[in-house]
Amino acid sequence: MSYSVDLRKKVLKIREKEGLSIKQTAQRFHLSTASITRWLKRIEPAPCSSRRRKIDKEALIKDVEDYPDAYQRERAARFGVCPKAIWQALKRWGLTYKKNSASSQGRRRGTTAVPGKNR
Template sequence: MAYSEDYRQMILSKLEEGDSFRKLAAEYQLSPVTIQRWKKNPKRKQRVFLPLKIDNQKLIEDVATYPDSYQA
């Protein structure tokens, strides 16, 4: 589950105010390790989605270039 940057900043600001990792983890039902990771890197990771299918034009070119190859 991905949390918004606003939510992360709110929890990190409470951490800076003096709350402990354990208290925040119990209050917001998070893992203390998650909060520690947010402290190291508060920005969300960008997910990279790779295409699941081969482009038709590239497939046609590959078959034309290597007609005897086994296409799995």
């Protein structure tokens, strides 16, 4: 559970003012002792990472149309994200890759389905 920084500061200020132990503070505010202990070690939350989280939907659709046989790791390299981000975006937007059942094992062929586009 994530708590605001203001709540953390208030709880720790009251703890210090009243001289409460970690266990007493946890009981009074209905929190876990682990939360209080973590807050004592670091009041401010950890800074956000600088990784890129959003993928442009139109750019991804164009990439799927341009490179229908590309692996997700190849798309991830082009977009500068991890493969899981590509997988999640494809799933979220309903982009699918269907293997052609008539093709042989050694050949990678398939059709790409982009929702809302008739081919």
